Amino acid sequence: MTYSYYPGCTLKTKAKDLDRYGRLSAEALGVTLEEIENWQCCGAVYPQASDEIATKLSAIRALDAAKGKGQKLLTLCSACHHVIKRVNHDMQTDDNLRLKANNYLKLDEPYLGEAEVVHYLEMLRDEVGFDNIKKAVKNPLKGVKIAAYYGCLLLRPSGVMAFDNPECPTIIEDFIKAIGATPVIYSQRNECCGGYISLEDKPQAQKRVDAIVKSAMDAGAEMIITACPLCMYNLDANATEHRLPVKYFTELLYQALGIEEEKEGA
Amino acid sequence: MPVNTEWKPKIVAFCCNWCSYAGADLAGSSRLAYPADVKIIRIPCSCRLNPLFILRAFQRGADGVILCGCHPGDCHYSTGNYYARRRMTLLFSMLNYLGIDSRRTRVEWVSAAEGAKFAATMNDFAKTITELGENVKLGDLRCKEN
């Protein structure tokens, strides 16, 4: 299966490794990611105001590109996923936006929300299957107690995101089990870390992060993994009283699949 | 289309006795106005509406015909509106095929509790028909061109 791949700004700049881990792991699992040509930044925040059109266009362009190739659009960053999936939903349901955006974009054929947006984790779950990942793992992370941090953007609003049970998700825990580690359930895993306000209000972000990290630690976690580069940064940079290593899920996948060694060996 | 200031549309509304006629009564008792151009004919069930009646109405000068029945699944006779739905779909499609504007024919499911929907539907339909103007086509679609 080949996906149109939307890496997003962070994974192309500050966090290039995360992108590389994601691509190589996908390849190892038999999934091809074709980066969308000339993609533009999605804006990282879904424009909630109903009169916002221009701020949604970059997402629509990416969606149209995937539609043109007849592929699903795959995202790796939760923020991109959230923005693009919600804009796509708007294009399916909001007549006003449909009309105005299509008038503006002047595409060969109007875009009406035909593309399907899939997060990397959903691809692992629904396309590859966690059982198959388990089989493909060469270096299981045995005994490592990992806390999955979902945050907000993957889960909410559940009516649009339809990602997992918004109040009691399991997908990242299933992922953790697949790579041989032990998931840790803790109460704050779907509470906000304050990533969006980390520039505006550092103390508030710190307060949020501390609550989350403490909750994970109390539950016995040795590490936190996320699917969002902003959360990853925030949980690390704004941790004050409590601190745990924070990793991106693709990094662990990459390690577990033993890709580096394979390359070196080859 | 020439605008005739004297012209008032003739709209025939066929209403099933159990849901939509009661819905129309509720619109009345709630004093929800809709144009006097709408005249209701009571039929026991939407499935009683013979396409002949619609053709007859158009041929006699009706400008719009609307059928209102119970919501699918709620038919008093359990399945009547399902048959009506197919018949009307096919008839409307045929009329459209003959060049009769599909906006002149409509089916709307109105329950006995939906007085407001009944009035809103009739207002909207009457507005559409008024905008479309006089329906002369079906009367003209005859065998002999005089």
Place this chain on the structure above:
Amino acid sequence: MSNNITTEDILRISGVDTRKCMFCGKCSGTCPAFDEMEYHPHQFVYMVQWGMIDKLMESKSIYKCLTCFACLERCPRNVQPAKLIEAVRQAVIRQQGMNHMTENDIPGLLEDKLPQQAIVSAMRKYKK
């Protein structure tokens, strides 16, 4: 300060129907930024409905919302308070000279590891 922003403006920008609210307070019960806010999510609904827009526009509360969508997810009436807060924020920053944060503010905040997203999102949230 009179902003000439009306209830109707906020309702239009947000696409929210405040009349759907039954004032159960679940949004404020669930809000992770509650303690930081002067006006809480349910008050946004109430105050927008009753035209107390100026107070909201002048309040720091509009910058305290984390945009975590918890209120929107859990609201039993689908009122979507987060959209109201966003709309009030937009009403402020769309005014001349009212950008809450600009690129010039960034270098001072820039850290080594700061992801691109943090900057992009801040600009989108706080700047016209």
Place this chain on the structure above:
Amino acid sequence: MQKIGVFVCWCGSNIAATVDVKAVANAMRSEPGVVFSTDYQYMCSENGQNLIKDAIRDYKLDGIVVCSCSPRMHEATFRKTAMAAGLNPYMVEIANIREQCSWIHKDMPEGTEKAMVLARAAIAKVKKNAPLTAGTSPVTKRALVIGGGIAGIQTALDVADAGYEVDIVEKSPTIGGRMAQLDKTFPTLDCAACILTPKMVEANQHEKINLITYSELENVSGFVGNFTARIRKKARHVDEKKCTGCGVCTEKCPSRKGLNEFNMGLNTRGAIYIPFAQAIPNLAVIDTSNCIHFKTGKCGICEKNCSAGAIKFDQEDEIIERKYGAIVVATGFKPIDASYFDEYAYTQSKDVVTSLEFERLMNAAGPSKGVLVRPSDGEHPHDITFIQCVGSRCSHDATKGKEYCSKICCMYTAKHAMLVREKYPDVNVHVFYIDVRTPGKNFDEFYRRAVEQYDVDYIKGMVGKVTVEGKKLHVQGSSLLSNDQLHIYSDMVVLATAIEPDPTARSIGTMLTASMDTNDFFTEAHPKLRPVESPTAGIFLSGVCQGPKDIPETVAQAGAAASKVIGLLSKNELVGNPCVAHANELLCNGCSQCERVCPYGAITYVEKEVRGPEFRGVKRVAQVNEAVCQGCGACTVTCPSTAMDLKGFSNNQIIAEVDAICR
């Protein structure tokens, strides 16, 4: 030439204010065929009716048109009037110039003009009317009650006491329903079992009542007075005649996997079980999905231990087919699935329970023998939070929940809070509420007692989230009055979940062709005036199947439904609707298209000798069973030769109306 009379009603000022009734009456006088036309203030009054009767006699009218309110209001009245004057009642047509004219048009000329058109249409139709005589059908003097909860039991008892046979069909192995699961009842706090079980016993012993438990309705055909129901009596695998209900088998059964339904799955039971001590009938039943014998062919311990020899592994389902004159729906409710509201951690902690589960936890016959303990560890709770309106009062476009108020939650939550504080004064009790709704006799007094006498901590606001923090439940909610966000660490959280109709209701509604609302509650024939009848004749509604209700309301409605049933069953025969389909045998092609669309199976085909001017001989023709035909008209439209027509709504009548309106 026909002689038609037209009678224009003023309805006081209801019509006369926007329709010039005199002008209408005058205009109609010049319509062809009209020999008399007049107006009157209240045509439905005795004087008005006398006016009609006199005119019918004086002018030898053979058809009348009354321009008045909706035919749904007074058509029957004026038909009786006509009949009293010797005119066939079906020679009456109503022009609805109130609901469809005067009430919705403000402009007098416009209203008057439309009234004239409506009157002309009615005149055109009545000219094509034919005198009709209604057929009659006998009434089977037996009622079927679907559901054996308090609603069904009460209806059955009342109908049976009037001397009619009643069958109760109940899908579970015992009657008693939801009420049997309750501990105490508000607002009197008498124990549910104490008031319900005597009624269960009475129903069981009543010579006119036949309990068909562990059975499901499979099909219903027929019509009012003449229903035929097919009931599947599921195999209990226990001989009902031999089982003494001693319960030895239930104790010896080695399988302990089946969730105890009576205790809301809070504990388990044997694969052979008696639902609860006071079950009626007091018989064991085998849950084959958990029975070792049914799964492996081995075991058979119950069989060895049954001294009555009642175990019958090879017992099969039984089909009962029986005729009924009336059917009462009493299918009740269930609480919604709380796992949709996982922000309250229902699936994440055993200590988050629904109110019905809490009811079992408080009950002496419950899993903890009436000692309130935390389900997770059996410890005594010190702090309990109740959350109201879980899944009730949600917006239609919200992702989950019901739009309606479940009505009973405020009161049972007050009851729970009070009982906890009464029994365990050391326990802190908080109740998060949006509104406390107590419209009922002694209801608000009851709630105030919870607050004032029992110190229950009522907090106006909603809980946003419940999280599991170690052994505690972290309840994060808002207190709207203090404008605070509260963080309460409780030992248990009780969710007042919304109630919804029993999942079987939809399929039963379809079988009965009884209409339901979008929430799957049965619709009443009239929300105010006919609250216990379905619009489908012969179907009656009892209890929560029609909408949320507490016990006194349910019992009251059950009695009301019973009185309607008694009224129906007391008749020897029913006068049918004469507006039925009829096939013109000369025109009939015998093509069977009409037979296929008839929802009642009222059309059959016969080879028949037919004589007419153009045809003479044997041909295949359609025949309508007039007692079965309900007059929908589906058949008439399938008939290409218009052989099939509907009396009272004939092709000619409707076309005459069309022509009059489009004139």
Place this chain on the structure above:
Amino acid sequence: MQRELIERLNALIGEGVGKRVLGWKRGEFFYDTEPAILAADQLDELVYDSFCGPNLSKYLIQEMPKLGEGEKIIALIKPCDSYSFNQLCTEHRINKDKVYVIGVGCKGKIDVDKIRARGITGITGIDVDGDALTVHTLYGDEQVNRKEVLLNKCLSCKGKEHRVFDEQIGESEETSTGDDRFDMVKKLEAMSAEERFAFWRGELSKCIRCNACRNVCPACSCVKCVFDNPNTGVQNKAAADDFEENLFHIIRAFHVAGRCTDCGECSRVCPQGIPLHLLNRKFISDIDELYGEYQAGEEVGQRHPVINYTQGDCEPSIVHERGSNA
């Protein structure tokens, strides 16, 4: 093949299978064939050649009451006619037990007007040899490709399979051009409402109400047609603006909707050349699109889509949503 057929019919009658045969006989001209009921001594009148286009199924209806207990009539049925035969069985108009069906082979029937349209006049006869058609005329012979002068209905041939038969005689050949039979329907649908209206007004204006379409139509078999029945309210003799005349074809199309096998006889017999089958095909194409592919007469006992439903059927508003061009 005609000779072989007559021999077989004689044998069948001899065996007592039936007394009479429904087939074709020569009409006024050699290219005219008409349905005929022939007794044993009339079999020499039977014709089966390239001009036997008429669909015979309908003529069995009137024969049914004439047949005694256990008696059968022998009917010659072409593959396309077998659909009409089945449809009439479904409607109990024909009793299959009373008919011995000989499925006669068909390689497509010829439209003499198409020969004439090539400027060939004074036609006196034809000879067929495969696809080579020799037309004898007063002015000498002309060679024509048989495939080019087939009846329109043969161009959308339903195939060489008989949907019903007791025995088969002769080879069949599918003559469908492979074009979509709904091409013209689609073309009309793609027009503007004004163009469509003009098209139909132009076509229907040609109608002289000769009733040929009705009389030939196997689905139009009512014991008394609504248009002949003064009590139906449909028939209404008010000259200029009369309901019947205005809407005859629409009503007729609706009456046969779901039952029409698309046999094409209506258009074949119309003396004014009105493409009446385009009305029927519109219903068929809508039915196929909205309710699933359906071919009337494929099997006996089918429940046709107009007297059927599913709970998830589309709403009538789909007509407008599909684009009315109005």
